[in-house]
Amino acid sequence: MSFPVLSVSRRTRRTPFTNLVEAAGVKGYTVYNHMLLPTFFDSVEADYRHLKSNVQVWDVACERQVEIQGPDAAKLVQMLTPRALSRIKIGQCLYTPMVDEEGGMLNDPLTIKLADDRYWVSIADSDLLLWVKGLALGFGLAVQITEPDVSPLAVQGPKADDLAARVFGDAVRNIRFFRSAWLPFQGQDFLVARSGYSKQGGFEIYVEGAEWGEPIWDALFAAGGDLDVRAGCPNLIERTEAALLSYGNDMTREHTPDECGLEKFCDAASACVGHAALQARRADGLGRQIRSLAIDGDPVPTVTQPWPIFGAGKPAGQVTSAAWSPDFQTNVGIGMIDRAHWHAGAAVEIETPAGMRTATIKAGPFI
Ligand code: THG
Numbered sequence: 001m002s003f004p005v006l007s008v009s010r011r012t013r014r015t016p017f018t019n020l021v022e023a024a025g026v027k028g029y030t031v032y033n034h035m036l037l038p039t040f041f042d043s044v045e046a047d048y049r050h051l052k053s054n055v056q057v058w059d060v061a062c063e064r065q066v067e068i069q070g071p072d073a074a075k076l077v078q079m080l081t082p083r084a085l086s087r088i089k090i091g092q093c094l095y096t097p098m099v100d101e102e103g104g105m106l107n108d109p110l111t112i113k114l115a116d117d118r119y120w121v122s123i124a125d126s127d128l129l130l131w132v133k134g135l136a137l138g139f140g141l142a143v144q145i146t147e148p149d150v151s152p153l154a155v156q157g158p159k160a161d162d163l164a165a166r167v168f169g170d171a172v173r174n175i176r177f178f179r180s181a182w183l184p185f186q187g188q189d190f191l192v193a194r195s196g197y198s199k200q201g202g203f204e205i206y207v208e209g210a211e212w213g214e215p216i217w218d219a220l221f222a223a224g225g226d227l228d229v230r231a232g233c234p235n236l237i238e239r240t241e242a243a244l245l246s247y248g249n250d251m252t253r254e255h256t257p258d259e260c261g262l263e264k265f266c267d268a269a270s271a272c273v274g275h276a277a278l279q280a281r282r283a284d285g286l287g288r289q290i291r292s293l294a295i296d297g298d299p300v301p302t303v304t305q306p307w308p309i310f311g312a313g314k315p316a317g318q319v320t321s322a323a324w325s326p327d328f329q330t331n332v333g334i335g336m337i338d339r340a341h342w343h344a345g346a347a348v349e350i351e352t353p354a355g356m357r358t359a360t361i362k363a364g365p366f367i
Contacts, residue, residue, distance in 0.1 A: 012036060015061035016151050016213025024231035032062035032125045038233035045326060048237045051200055052327075055159035056232025057220050060197070060204070061151035061213075066109075066121040066129045070143035073117045075271070076136060080121070081111070082257060082278055084267035088113045093178040093195050095265055096121075097257040098128065099274035103281050104253040105260060106131055108245060110195060112180065120206070122152065124247035135273070151213060153205045155220065159227045160202030166223035167216070168192055172203060185216060197234045199242040199367050236302070237323040240332045243292050243365035249303075250290060250320045250334050256281055259336065261290040288317060288338050292362040293348070295331035299324035300352050308351040309359075311341035319350055319359075325366065332366055333359065 006012075006029070013035040015021075021038055028039035038059060040047050050056065068076055078085050081096040088094055088111070096111040098121075110122040121128065133145050155164050164172040168183040172192060175181050180193035191206040207213055221229055243261075245251060251260045256278060258266070268275065306318035317337035325332045333350075341348055344363035349356055 006031070008036075015059055016207060016210040017059040017061060017153065017217055020214060020217050021059050021231060026231070026233075033064045033123065033127075035062040035064070037062045038231070039236075040233065041231050044236055044323070047232055048235050048326070050228070050230055051157050051198060051232055051235055051238055053158065054228045054230070055155060055157035055163045055202070055224060056230050057217060058154035058156060058196075058233050059151075059231075060154050060234070061207075063122050063124075063152045063204075065148055065150045065206070066123055066132055067118070067146045067148045067150075068121065068132065068143055069118045069146075070141075071117060072136075072141035072143045073119055076132070076139075076141050076143050077111060077119050077121070078269055078271045079135060079139075079273050080132065082266040082269055082272045082275060084269040085111070085113075086269075090115060091180045093122075093180065093193050095178075095262075097260070097262045097265055099257065099272065099278065100131070100253065101273050101277060103256045103274040103277035105247070105251050105255050105257060106253060108247050108251075108260075108262070110178075112191075112193070114191075120148075120150070126247060149208065149210055151207045151210065153207050153213070153216060154196045154202060155205070156196045156198045156202035156232065157200045159224075159229075160200075163220060163224045163227055163229055164192070164203050167219050168205075175203070185212075185219070188212065190216075197244055198238055199244070200238070236321070237325055237332070238367075240321050240323045240334055241325055241328065241366040243290075243334055245290070245334070246321060250336075255336070258282060258286055259289055286339065288336050289342055291335060291337050291342055292365050293319070293333045293335055293337075293350075293359045294328070294362060295319070295322060295333050295350055295352070295357050295359040297331070297357050298354070300331045300354055300357070307335075307353075309335055309337060309341070310349040310351070311338065311346070316341045316348055319352075322352075328366055331357075337361065
């Protein structure tokens with residue numbers, strides 16, 4: 001089948017790493033926050049196998065930072081999320097669902113506290129900066145909101161500690177999950193956090209200053225030859241097994257954090273602009289929620305439009321991500337499913353482009 005090209009222009013922003021990503025043989029891109037995000041290098045399945053056994057370097061510059069700085073920064077960040085931020089420490093990262101005044105999901109970023117009056121909100125794929133600027137203006141808050149020249153570079157996989165230690169020193173080994181440290185590279189300090197969009201472990205380097213992109217990438221590859229370090233990217237199979245949610249795919253503004261299974265990240269912080277709406281929607285009872293599922297049969301194609309789910313022949317939700325898992329020898333999926341069918345073990349049917357398939361709801365992620 002022939003396929004039209006995606007035309008690239010200035011709006012489809014390149015990253016500080018794009019030249020090297022292309023030299024490494026990137027084969028697919030998607031667009032995320034108006035920026036290039038690689039989707040595979042060898043094949044999605046070969047990349048998956050390598051990610052789970054070695055170490056990869058990922059250009060995730062598209063995880064843009066919304067910087068909130070000023071006397072009202074803490075107040076504004078708390079308005080964005082139902083997750084309580086009162087106890088966040090400097091250097092800590094928190095997964096923070098962000099909602100509008102109706103409790104609808106606007107984004108699911110990591111929020112990093114850099115100082116008492118300075119935060120980075122490391123966003124998923126929606127224009128959160130516009131909402132944040134609107135709130136600041138409307139509430140007359142004393143803050144500056146910018147998109148700084150910061151491009152995350154992830155080091156992911158079981159050998160990530162060894163590789164990162166060779167470039168940033170053994171101090172990386174002491175960084176706890178979702179904590180960070182400022183570590184030197186060629187005389188400049190960079191924020192290195194133990195985080196990343198996989199369950200294989202690793203770090204994210206917040207590369208501040210585009211001119212540092214190529215030197216840091218090159219240093220990681222120079223240090224990791226014997227570790228079989230390769231260029232990689234968030235992997236559809238691995239993240240679906242892990243049920244790492246993808247904003248715009250698995251959830252949208254139509255959904256509340258509760259529906260997205262993110263209730264444990266919502267402490268009902270009353271300063272959140274969506275607080276009252278979320279409480280009211282919660283009181284009405286949850287009618288649907290995200291679940292992992294196993295879809296029977298041969299490998300399914302990629303989800304480009306949600307696939308209808310049927311329970312006992314009636315509409316029961318939709319599948320929003322799916323991939324064949326070599327490790328689990330089944331298709332793994334993520335879907336939003338109605339209450340009547342969301343219990344573990346429930347048998348449902350999925351209308352895929354490859355025909356109707358039986359599927360089973362899982363109690364939790366595959367990994
Ligand atoms: N790293 C950074 N920025 C990001 C992402 C990232 N921005 C975009 C996107 N990813 C935001 N979404 C997520 C979703 C899941 C996780 C991180 C960011 C994640 N979740 C773990 C889980 O669900 O198991 C851990 C959550 C927790 O325990 O708090 O890591 O990857 N910089």
